[in-house]
Ligand SMILES: Nc1ncnc2c1ncn2[C@@H]1O[C@H](COP(=O)(O)OP(=O)(O)OP(=O)(O)O)[C@@H](O)[C@H]1O
């Protein structure tokens with residue numbers, strides 16, 4: 054199976070707000086797919102549809118060959134174990150320390166012992182380059198650390214795919230670089246595919262195997278980075294304007 058997800062004519066409205074008007078998209082095993090699109094075009098909505106946090110009005114969402122468009126809430130749990138979602142803004146539980154935040158998905162989804170959970174938590178923190186911060190609360194962390202802890206939590210269940218919702222927004226260029234490298238490392242070392250929603254061009258350049266551009270409720274462009282650079286779509290061009298073409 055080369056496709057993890059396949060979306061066919063997916064439509065989603067909120068009352069009169071027709072956000073997604075017919076999304077056709079493949080998410081391939083092994084790839085990093087970057088999704089660009091203006092604010093409010095429905096990028097986060099699209100990610101949430103993939104793991105059943107919200108449901109489509111019509112169309113089909115196929116996960117590993119199975120139609121998951123309309124399942125009962127509980128039937129999405131095994132999918133969420135295999136597909137991690139990094140919320141826009143990082144979203145750790147404020148009332149829990151770092152250890153508890155990371156242990157949470159393991160307590161939810163597995164029957165592992167406490168020592169085994171602790172070992173996994175430490176391993177996940179090591180993978181994102183953090184150490185000895187288990188006892189800190191989210192309010193003690195910098196923005197960049199917070200994103201890395203959120204990434205550690207996303208990989209702790211050893212997912213096949215990570216959905217990143219603006220993983221570098223608001224970070225300085227050096228921390229952005231660190232996160233970009235981590236996204237690539239997840240792919241190369243842990244064999245995790247990614248969908249990365251972003252506005253950051255360095256992230257596009259460093260992380261994208263393919264690029265999808267969401268505009269007016271449809272995928273207005275999909276292709277390689279090179280093809281995206283050559284696109285005549287005016288809004289997509291705006292992202293690449295001013296950049297040297299090499
Ligand atoms: N649960 C909801 N109820 C009603 N409207 C919603 C809901 N979720 C999203 N929307 C609306 O859907 C539209 C798309 O929202 P979404 O969060 O997907 O945008 P986005 O492309 O991620 O934007 P940004 O780049 O600013 O994060 C917006 O108009 C938003 O208000």
Ligand SMILES: [Mg+2]
Pocket residue numbers: 096097098141218
């Ligand atoms: Mg969003």
